[in-house]
Amino acid sequence: MLRLDGAGRAFGRRPVFSGLDLEVPPGTRLLLTGGNGTGKTTLLRCLAGTLALSSGRATIAGRPAGTPAARRLVGIALAPEQTLCGRLSGHDNLMLLARMRLPAREAAAAVARVEEEFAIAEYAQVPAQRCSAGMRARISVARALLGDPPVLLLDEPGRSLDAGARAMFWAALDRRPGLTCVLASHLDSDRVRCDRTLAMPVRR
């Protein structure tokens, strides 16, 4: 479902990773681990297509990462507390993406479903800029699931979530067994929820 062939990314002359080969079969949950600055976010951004690789190739179901065909297959929550439109309510943030991803007649039902899954309803009408970091993270992760994309890319989804919200997150993933998921996390509790681990190498 997701593939890297000799993938590398550098900033200036400084490589973050290089020569990375990876194959993630459909339905796999891959955990990215590694200390601060080892390149987890950079790799996720290259898979999402918001950052280009410096070398090699990344594909989503055979489509080059970043192309419209690949982006349509991917749900993204890369900075879960920061990527909402602050002036819009959580509900309107969700509706905005639902309308882009789904036929108009399906958008409201899809939003209602994720609002229920993440218990968002009670603050769904509050502007996102007045929500707490954890509330915004819930909305962002819920948003990534809209339209049931086959691939999910998540950067530390549990960082701001309380224990209950983390349980909701994993339950939502368990309800979607075919989903291919790559997530970066520093939490030991996430390791047992994933099938495979990729430890980003430390560079000096």
Ligand SMILES: Nc1ncnc2c1ncn2[C@@H]1O[C@H](COP(=O)(O)OP(=O)(O)OP(=O)(O)O)[C@@H](O)[C@H]1O
């Ligand atoms: N836009 C950028 N310009 C220059 N260097 C960058 C840029 N973005 C990231 N880097 C560098 O790339 C390296 C990897 O950063 P990245 O954010 O991918 O690490 P990470 O593993 O996600 O870290 P953390 O666990 O702290 O979130 C770091 O050395 C960082 O300074």
